[in-house]
Amino acid sequence: MVSATFPVENMSTHPTPIRILGTNATASIAEVLATHMNAKQLLLVCDDTTWEAAGAHVESFLNSQCNIRVQSLGSSVRPSLALAQEIAASAAGADALLAVGSGTINDLTKYAAALADKPYAVVATAATMNGYTAANASLEHDGHKQSMPARPPVFVLGDTATLSAAPKRLMRAGLGDTLCRTTVEADMLLSHHLFGTPYPRELFDVLRRHETALLAGSMTERYDEALFIASLFEALLDAGDAMTAFGSSAPASQGEHMIAHTLELKYGSELHHLMHGELIAITALTMSQFQHRVLLSAPTLRSMPYSLEDFGRLFGKSHAEALANAYAKKFITPEQADEINAKMPAIWPEISQVLAAIMLPTNTLERALIHSGVTTKPDQAGIDLERYRFATSYAHLTRDRFTFLDLAAMGVKRIH
Numbered sequence: 001m002v003s004a005t006f007p008v009e010n011m012s013t014h015p016t017p018i019r020i021l022g023t024n025a026t027a028s029i030a031e032v033l034a035t036h037m038n039a040k041q042l043l044l045v046c047d048d049t050t051w052e053a054a055g056a057h058v059e060s061f062l063n064s065q066c067n068i069r070v071q072s073l074g075s076s077v078r079p080s081l082a083l084a085q086e087i088a089a090s091a092a093g094a095d096a097l098l099a100v101g102s103g104t105i106n107d108l109t110k111y112a113a114a115l116a117d118k119p120y121a122v123v124a125t126a127a128t129m130n131g132y133t134a135a136n137a138s139l140e141h142d143g144h145k146q147s148m149p150a151r152p153p154v155f156v157l158g159d160t161a162t163l164s165a166a167p168k169r170l171m172r173a174g175l176g177d178t179l180c181r182t183t184v185e186a187d188m189l190l191s192h193h194l195f196g197t198p199y200p201r202e203l204f205d206v207l208r209r210h211e212t213a214l215l216a217g218s219m220t221e222r223y224d225e226a227l228f229i230a231s232l233f234e235a236l237l238d239a240g241d242a243m244t245a246f247g248s249s250a251p252a253s254q255g256e257h258m259i260a261h262t263l264e265l266k267y268g269s270e271l272h273h274l275m276h277g278e279l280i281a282i283t284a285l286t287m288s289q290f291q292h293r294v295l296l297s298a299p300t301l302r303s304m305p306y307s308l309e310d311f312g313r314l315f316g317k318s319h320a321e322a323l324a325n326a327y328a329k330k331f332i333t334p335e336q337a338d339e340i341n342a343k344m345p346a347i348w349p350e351i352s353q354v355l356a357a358i359m360l361p362t363n364t365l366e367r368a369l370i371h372s373g374v375t376t377k378p379d380q381a382g383i384d385l386e387r388y389r390f391a392t393s394y395a396h397l398t399r400d401r402f403t404f405l406d407l408a409a410m411g412v413k414r415i416h
């Protein structure tokens, strides 16, 4: 197991990363670095694109202050564990690492810094995903993505001019990974009311802060793009901070991410053309439709035992044990199901009212995504519909989080 090479730690013990934001934030990088990292030898990690977008600019501001070694990873970088290990090895002579990039570069550098036990910071080049401030890194190993424990950056620098110049597709993906707040919160709140699992209301209050501006900006022809990008970027940073504060990805990843992960687990090599947030935009819409449908119904829980062989048959033998163990943590016995079902007529009207208050209407979510040019249907994104149906039907078996996917599997209604 890879995780054994790096001990799992409680993410909530990490300090919140410092945010350096603004229209000309890059110009302050020398001062920021001197104040917060004091690195004399710096390893700057980028790829060809992010070097052009910001790396060269950053280096020019820093080269009188410290020795910078640039490690450019070329033109088509995969976030592989092996590459992160290589970067960690080449950071041997450095005091700190500086990632210049977005998802892949940030994940690689974050994990390399953790392996090398050195601080790192990131200069963001796109508002495209919420992993900038998160403690964990998402890397490929054994053919699929895994979340590896690492540490958040010391600071995140987001220059609005750089973020606005990034390809619009990256921003669209960021919007998908942000607006899924509605389905994430509904899943966590459902589980909280049925089973008493934690529900971090104050973190979600923060995550909803930028939503009005994002929805309004998404649905208007004429809007202030710099303001929209700045709101989106802050919303993404908030989500990363929320994950670190909560100690897991739960406040940013529930049923919609489980569908996406199931697709990646089963058909990952066919999905390389899609960015994470593009996939989440699609799966969040599926979850939203289903959640609203269930709210109007009278769900009944039932115990659903699955054998190790079932997991092997559905997901492959190499994943069976880990998935079965995760599922066992939320397994509901027939007695527990009976107990909750007996209470359901009394508690469900209140639960559905509380949930409805924090959920976006599906058509609000859909219109915001469509108006921003985000693909909202699996077949339009090149995902085979049979495969998508498989993922929605069995995604509940892939994590210990109880979500609306479990209600779907219990027979409330087939969700796609």
Ligand SMILES: [Zn+2]
Binding pocket: 130, 177, 252, 253, 257, 276, 280
């Ligand atoms: Zn995500």
